[in-house]
Amino acid sequence: MRSSINRRKFLTGVAVGTTALTAGALRPRTAAAAASSYPDWIPASPKPPKRGGTLTRASAWDPPVLDPRLTQSIGLFQFVGHTSSRLVRYAFPEEATGVTDPTLKGDLAESWQASPDHRTWTFKLRQGVKWQNVPPLNGRELVAADVKYCFEAYAKEGVQSFTFREIEGIETPDKYTLRVHLHTPNVLFPHNVAECVTVIFSREVLEEDGDLKKRLIGTGPYILKEHTRKVRLALTRNPDYFDKGRPYVDELVILSTPDFATRLAAFRTGQSDILQVASPSEVETVRKTNPAAVVQTYKNVLAPFGLALAQDKPPFSDLRVRRAISMAIDRQKQVDTVFEGHGIPGWGVPYMYYQDKAPTLAELGPWWQYRPAEAKKLLTEAGHPNGFETTLFYYEYWPQMTSQVQIVQQELKKNLNINVKITKLDYTTYYGRYVEGKWDGMAWGFQSGHAVGLDERTYMYLHSKSTKNFFRVNDSVIDELTVKLRRTPDRAEQAKITKKIVDRELDQVLRMWMPYDGGFLIYQPNVRNMAALALRRPDGYGSPTVARLWLDK
Amino acid sequence: MQKYVIRRLLLAIPVLVLSSLIVFGLMRVMPGDALVALMGESGNVGERELKKLRKDLGLDRPYHEQYLIWVWQMVSLNPGDSIFTNEPIPVALKKSIPVTLELATLALILGLAIAIPVGVLSATRQDKPADYVGRVVAVSGLSFPDFWLGTLVITFAAIWFRWIPPLGYVSIWDDPWRNLQQFLLPAAVLGFRLSAATMRMTRSTVLEVLREDYVRTAWAKGLAGRMVVYKHALKNALIPVVTIVGGQLGTLLAGTVVVETIFALPGMGRLTVEAILYRDYPVVQTNVMLVAGVLVTLNLLVDLTYALLDPRIRYR
Numbered sequence: 001m002r003s004s005i006n007r008r009k010f011l012t013g014v015a016v017g018t019t020a021l022t023a024g025a026l027r028p029r030t031a032a033a034a035a036s037s038y039p040d041w042i043p044a045s046p047k048p049p050k051r052g053g054t055l056t057r058a059s060a061w062d063p064p065v066l067d068p069r070l071t072q073s074i075g076l077f078q079f080v081g082h083t084s085s086r087l088v089r090y091a092f093p094e095e096a097t098g099v100t101d102p103t104l105k106g107d108l109a110e111s112w113q114a115s116p117d118h119r120t121w122t123f124k125l126r127q128g129v130k131w132q133n134v135p136p137l138n139g140r141e142l143v144a145a146d147v148k149y150c151f152e153a154y155a156k157e158g159v160q161s162f163t164f165r166e167i168e169g170i171e172t173p174d175k176y177t178l179r180v181h182l183h184t185p186n187v188l189f190p191h192n193v194a195e196c197v198t199v200i201f202s203r204e205v206l207e208e209d210g211d212l213k214k215r216l217i218g219t220g221p222y223i224l225k226e227h228t229r230k231v232r233l234a235l236t237r238n239p240d241y242f243d244k245g246r247p248y249v250d251e252l253v254i255l256s257t258p259d260f261a262t263r264l265a266a267f268r269t270g271q272s273d274i275l276q277v278a279s280p281s282e283v284e285t286v287r288k289t290n291p292a293a294v295v296q297t298y299k300n301v302l303a304p305f306g307l308a309l310a311q312d313k314p315p316f317s318d319l320r321v322r323r324a325i326s327m328a329i330d331r332q333k334q335v336d337t338v339f340e341g342h343g344i345p346g347w348g349v350p351y352m353y354y355q356d357k358a359p360t361l362a363e364l365g366p367w368w369q370y371r372p373a374e375a376k377k378l379l380t381e382a383g384h385p386n387g388f389e390t391t392l393f394y395y396e397y398w399p400q401m402t403s404q405v406q407i408v409q410q411e412l413k414k415n416l417n418i419n420v421k422i423t424k425l426d427y428t429t430y431y432g433r434y435v436e437g438k439w440d441g442m443a444w445g446f447q448s449g450h451a452v453g454l455d456e457r458t459y460m461y462l463h464s465k466s467t468k469n470f471f472r473v474n475d476s477v478i479d480e481l482t483v484k485l486r487r488t489p490d491r492a493e494q495a496k497i498t499k500k501i502v503d504r505e506l507d508q509v510l511r512m513w514m515p516y517d518g519g520f521l522i523y524q525p526n527v528r529n530m531a532a533l534a535l536r537r538p539d540g541y542g543s544p545t546v547a548r549l550w551l552d553k
Numbered sequence: 554m555q556k557y558v559i560r561r562l563l564l565a566i567p568v569l570v571l572s573s574l575i576v577f578g579l580m581r582v583m584p585g586d587a588l589v590a591l592m593g594e595s596g597n598v599g600e601r602e603l604k605k606l607r608k609d610l611g612l613d614r615p616y617h618e619q620y621l622i623w624v625w626q627m628v629s630l631n632p633g634d635s636i637f638t639n640e641p642i643p644v645a646l647k648k649s650i651p652v653t654l655e656l657a658t659l660a661l662i663l664g665l666a667i668a669i670p671v672g673v674l675s676a677t678r679q680d681k682p683a684d685y686v687g688r689v690v691a692v693s694g695l696s697f698p699d700f701w702l703g704t705l706v707i708t709f710a711a712i713w714f715r716w717i718p719p720l721g722y723v724s725i726w727d728d729p730w731r732n733l734q735q736f737l738l739p740a741a742v743l744g745f746r747l748s749a750a751t752m753r754m755t756r757s758t759v760l761e762v763l764r765e766d767y768v769r770t771a772w773a774k775g776l777a778g779r780m781v782v783y784k785h786a787l788k789n790a791l792i793p794v795v796t797i798v799g800g801q802l803g804t805l806l807a808g809t810v811v812v813e814t815i816f817a818l819p820g821m822g823r824l825t826v827e828a829i830l831y832r833d834y835p836v837v838q839t840n841v842m843l844v845a846g847v848l849v850t851l852n853l854l855v856d857l858t859y860a861l862l863d864p865r866i867r868y869r
Contacts (some may be wrong), residue, residue, distance in 0.1 A: 064638055065638055231721055257720060261707055430585075
């Protein structure tokens with residue numbers, strides 16, 4: 001007897017079943033409004049902290065090497081801020097007035113003062129700070145000569161050299177005093193040594209091993225106990241940490257987990273205490289299975305990505321072309337669609353240095369509004385009534401970026417008849433080509449993701465002579481203003497100059513910032529004092545804030 | 554037989570030389586290098602420093618010199634250090650090979666454990682529901698990409714069972730139970746894919762053999778069905794199956810790349826992919842040569858297995 005089930009019936013059944021299964025998993029995305037209401041600032045817990053426990057984080061990153069002189073990779077700096085201290089740090093949550101408060105506090109330094117001409121900075125070090133009690137340091141005291149040695153090593157070779165080469169010489173009049181002489185005045189020098197990548201490493205390890213590839217010993221709240229490449233980093237509490245009584249958590253474990261779905265699953269099942277997600281709908285997905293999870297929205301103080309144009313060559317050397325392109329792009333559409341309504345239109349200098357509130361799209365000025373008719377007129381005036389052909393290369397840092405690139409391509413074609421040929425590259429090819437700075441056409445460009453200091457975000461990224469000037473800005477007004485900013489000690493005056501820099505940048509469309517969203521940080525409900533993001537986050541480019549964190553178990 | 558093996562081994566030499574030239578050439582054609590990747594997004598390093606670092610690593614030498622140096626390193630079993638991590642390559646391989654080996658072995662076992670019984674069942678129940686189910690499973694295995702299936706498995710395991718394999722690889726020698734938990738799902742994902750083609754081949758060859766005269770004779774003699782199928786038919790049907798399995802080992806190794814990434818296992822696949830992304834020439838070249846060597850050896854072993862399965866086959 002023949003069966004009544006034939007191949008077609010079977011395949012139909014399977015297709016229906018699979019569709020139903022997938023539909024169940026990928027439920028419709030909810031509106032962004034609910035997710036956007038999550039706070040960007042969660043105050044410190046009023047409860048007395050509890051000691052103990054293990055905090056685990058499934059992380060996308062893995063450190064390529066342990067030597068902070070050789071890389072600024074987030075893979076390394078996601079934990080170096082836990083093992084090692086800086087001279088200066090940003091205020092802890094309970095010390096800060098809000099999420100964007102950029103006030104500097106002493107980390108290894110207790111106080112610091114500039115000479116009247118701001119070419120000499122004197123740092124008074126905290127006394128009694130001990131290196132971690134592991135060989136060859138064995139808990140000896142940190143002295144000014146250690147910091148001098150470290151800064152000189154940074155200047156000599158490696159990825160920090162540009163920052164430290166502004167140092168002319170360093171003196172250590174006594175064990176706890178460090179006097180730094182700069183080649184030129186810089187009122188913002190403390191900002192530069194507060195960056196999370198400027199950690200103090202140990203002289204003994206470098207001298208014994210010849211490098212810092214195998215051991216990383218610092219004065220921070222955690223001791224690096226284990227580093228198994230592509231598996232885990234384990235950090236154990238430093239009982240001799242100078243901030244007495246801290247840290248509270250006994251052990252930090254960072255599990256190398258490159259796939260997002262696995263990190264999400266690890267959070268859902270409690271294997272990971274912290275999760276970063278990109279979009280409001282992803283937050284809602286997590287909240288469905290973990291309703292008690294605490295969600296913190298990322299406070300975007302800047303957009304690290306934008307359209308970089310070869311502005312030293314035609315046609316992009318023509319200001320009218322840059323303005324036309326900027327006006328042909330609908331940034332609000334990107335915010336609404338790609339970032340599900342949660343994101344910023346994009347700007348480059350952190351707004352907290354010149355105003356209290358994040359700029360709106362309207363405040364960015366006329367060239368940043370979506371006005372395709374005017375854009376077309378301007379491009380015609382510039383001698384390109386029929387548009388032109390150009391190229392754009394990029395690396396997909398996250399999936400939304402591809403959508404942004406495609407929207408820009410479509411809008412430039414539709415509004416200006418500019419044909420953009422897109423090339424998607426792998427990271428190494430993209431980075432090499434972009435940083436070399438000899439490309440033509442356009443790139444989906446970036447500025448460093450970790451830096452928050454005013455000097456880094458102005459002089460270092462915008463001055464025509466800086467090696468970090470990836471957007472190839474060459475503007476005499478900007479050059480003059482950024483140098484002037486370095487010589488202006490008064491905060492109010494600094495804010496005015498910074499605003500002038502921003503206005504000039506926006507008016508001349510020197511870096512065509514694109515919408516951005518840092519996403520959300522989600523953590524298990526028993527994690528306390530996760531702190532505010534950007535300046536003092538305990539994950540990503542980490543900081544000693546992690547020492548204030550505790551587990552309410 | 555001995556002559557055959559020696560001849561096959563000698564033939565492997567040009568294959569390996571060609572592989573080495575291809576991988577060396579492809580890596581040099583790709584733009585960017587490990588130093589650029591290592592610098593992160595610093596922008597702090599000038600061309601002078603990069604030149605010095607490239608010189609220190611021998612990346613400024615002519616290509617033919619670089620190739621010969623590398624070949625010599627491989628021949629002398631000292632492939633050097635990773636440019637990106639500075640870790641000696643043998644150390645990295647010593648850590649990653651057991652992971653991939655365990656994953657591939659488990660996947661192979663699971664794949665065969667699914668494929669052969671389902672294939673036989675499908676053949677002996679031709680055009681019955683069991684056959685349809687088996688064929689649908691096989692088509693699904695061929696259709697579902699590893700990354701999709703792996704993601705789905707880990708997502709639904711987390712949602713439905715509040716469980717996923719424990720993260721943070723541990724060796725089977727340190728904690729066998731935890732290790733088994735870590736490998737079961739990824740091996741199942743890989744094994745499912747592997748089982749598909751093997752199951753289809755088993756089904757068709759068993760069907761073919763079941764129509765042979767000697768099988769009919771076995772039925773006519775009144776032998777039990779199980780005896781006819783498993784003793785007389787299956788053994789003779791397995792030769793093409795072995796060929797298929799041998800051919801799929803390459804696919805299996807390729808599949809480990811994705812599955813190791815999803816399940817956070819520090820195996821050869823992940824090591825190779827990251828090395829490619831970061832232009833870590835020595836690591837990529839060594840890994841590719843290792844895999845090429847393994848595949849050449851496996852193909853030889855597959856050929857030799859024929860003789861074991863069918864005494865009529867003799868090599869000269």
